[in-house]
Amino acid sequence: MKLNPNILCNDCRKAFKEDDLIVIDVMNTLCHQFCFPVELYEIKDRGTYKEIGEKYPYFYNEVIH
Numbered sequence: 001m002k003l004n005p006n007i008l009c010n011d012c013r014k015a016f017k018e019d020d021l022i023v024i025d026v027m028n029t030l031c032h033q034f035c036f037p038v039e040l041y042e043i044k045d046r047g048t049y050k051e052i053g054e055k056y057p058y059f060y061n062e063v064i065h
Ligand SMILES: [Zn+2]
Pocket: 009, 010, 011, 012, 013, 014, 031, 032, 035
């Protein structure tokens, strides 16, 4: 399986790399940790893109939004 290269940071609109630290919010929006609008949304999980991708395997498939 390959991480979906078409999923972009919701803030800076750049593609994630496997070892980028990202956060996923309750709306399943992905952002870099340093891009995340603090306290705007509730964080569901955080970790590297690879870790998040393994926990939430739909990131390996099609873009959701
Ligand atoms: Zn970003």
